[in-house]
Amino acid sequence: MFESLAASVFDSAEDFWSWFGDKPLKIILILVIGMVAIYVMRRVVTSLTERIAIGQKPRTVVQKAPDPVDTTTGGVPSTAPAKGKWRRKNMLMSPQALADALGAANPRVAERRAQRARTVGSVLNSTANIVISTIMALTILQILEVPVTGLLTGAGVVGVAVGFGAQSLVKDFLSGILLLVEDQFGVGDVVDLGGGVVGTVEAMGLRLTQVRAFDGTLWYVRNGEILRAGNSTQEWSRAVASVQVPLGTDVDVVRAALGRAVDRVKNDPEVADSLLETPSVRGVDAVDALGLTFTLHAQVRPAQQWLVARSLRAAAHAALLDAGVVLASSTVPYDESVQDQTGSA
Structure with a gap:
């Protein structure tokens, strides 16, 4: 009787492991592999996006302390670096270091890079989750001998119907990804x-x-x-200031006065940091019944064109008054497309 009971238990265990090793074990393995793949993909994408968003920290170069006594200098400690310690590559700035330097100089660059990187990383994570989960689901259905072809056909029909109904939403998402x-x-x-x-x-x-x-x-x-x-504020901008003087005004006198005005702006410490080039006078750009129109311009840092343009107008006004040139009573129409969006007109 004991032998028959043992044989029955052995047969039951063998049947269980035979059943368990056929489908349930495969399903468990697929789930485990899929979850591990999702976890690894999310970690990789998140790590890369955060590295791009935050930026590579520059490595700190630790110099070796000088010897307390240098016999070649008469016992005076030497502060010169040892020969062969410095290589030329240490003097070059890597692209990542250059990006970090630009980000430090302009915080908006770093903020913009961080937002773009994190948004793209979120899209990649979602895409990886959907793709891996879909492959896992289809593989499990095949193991369970569920007719996948019919499901795919039905899902395709439903997807087409939903696509027609939500095509504007899909268009918005795709356009958003391209913008970033x-x-x-x-x-x-x-x-x-x-x-x-x-x-x-x-x-x-x-x-x-x-x-x-x-x-x-x-x-x-x-x-x-x-x-x-x-x-209007990507990479660099251009400050443009128009000044109008009456007809009959000596052009050379006006150009000389405006030249002194741009020199004044160039030497202004509040404006000098915003300039990427020396302001210049383009000359007479228009002649009409109201007078002569002169244009002053300068290439400046992003979002600084309004500040520099106001400084150019103020300096031009003062210089023309000092030169005895009366400004025209009618000013050049204000262009709303280049209005100052930073808080003042």
Whole structure:
């Protein structure tokens, strides 16, 4: 009787392991492998995006302390580095170090890079989760001998129906991804998105972009509806100031006065850091019944064109008054497309 009971238990255990090793074990292995793959992909993508967002920290170079006594200098401690300790590559700045330096000089660059990297990383994580989960589900269904072909056909029909109904939403998401990847504009940029939407970008998402206008209006723009985007603060800007004087004014006198005005702006410590080139006078740009129009311009740092343009106008006004030139009573019309979005006109 004991032998028959042992044989029955052995047969039951063998049947269990035979059953367990057929489908349940395969399903468990697929789930474990899939979860590990998702975890690894998320860690890799998150690590890369955070490294790009935060930036590579420059390595600190620790110099070896000089010898307390240097016999070659008569017992005076030497502070010169030993020969062969420094290589030429240490004097070169890597691309990452250059990006960190630019980010330190302009905080908006670092903020823009961080937002773009984290958003793209979120999209990659979601895509990896969907792809791996779909492969896991299809593999498990095949193991359970469920007809996958019929499910795929039905899912395809449903997907087409949903796609037609939500095509504008899909268009917004795809456009948002392209806006971030191509770096057309970012948070803090002054943009013109068409349709009267001109202002400072306050937030960017995959579906919507929020733009704060000069009068305080917050515009919500769908990314799929952005057909053109004018960025006034990317990489560099140009300050343009127009000055009008009466007809019959001596052009040489005006140019000399405006030359002194640009020199004054160039030497102004409050403006000098914003300049990328020396301001210049382009000359007479227009002649009409109101007078002669002269243009002063300079290449400046992003978002500094309004500050420099105001300084150029003020300096030109003072210089022309000192030269005895009377300014025309009518000024050049103000261009709303280049209005100051930083808080003052």
